[in-house]
Amino acid sequence: MITKKGRYRFVVISPLLGLAFKFPILHPLKAFRLAWRLVQQKDYKYLWIMITWPINSPDIRGxxxxxxxxxxxxxxxxxxxxxxxxxxxxxxxxxxxxxxxxQKAGAPCVIKEKVLCDALYDIAGETIFDDPHHLTSPGNYCFDNGKFRIIDYGSKMTYRMILESGEKVMAFFSKPPQ
Structure with a gap:
């Protein structure tokens, strides 16, 4: 078993089963403590901003x-x-x-970050900046039977690059069958 932790999820990978199990990381106590502090400070304007802030925002976590x-x-x-x-x-x-x-488990991506970023920019252009955290990190990709694939695509900010350039990116990095 292999475990990994990201901003939103805790992942358990079973190479034996060939599966990755992704569990959400929830922060109810952090939310309650922050809300309680704002109520004590009578900062209702900021409290309202935090309540109405959109989910999955790249800026701050409401x-x-x-x-x-x-x-x-x-x-x-x-x-x-x-x-x-x-x-x-x-x-x-x-x-x-x-x-x-x-999710289907794959082999870890061993491509260096600079090589990945340079190639992604050459292929996908500025769409990689829609979500640079997900799209430029080698840890968010894998190899599955020689095919280069993205494993972390829960953010809607990744969709444009995937839909417009994903097949080209996959073809560029994929290894021929052995």
């Missing part, structure tokens, strides 16, 4: 994001795969309403 952002990311990843069946996406087989995602 209460909705702290409470439900990880579930939303899991569910978005599952729905995007099932709606598009895009070949660049590592398949997400199942989601239990975002509380658990089951």
């Amino acid at each position: 209460y909705g994001d702290l409470m439900f952002g990880a579930i939303w990311v899991n569910w978005s990843e599952f729905m995007f795969f099932w709606k598009t069946r895009h070949p660049f996406l590592q398949p997400t087989y199942f989601s239990f309403f975002g509380l658990l995602n089951i």
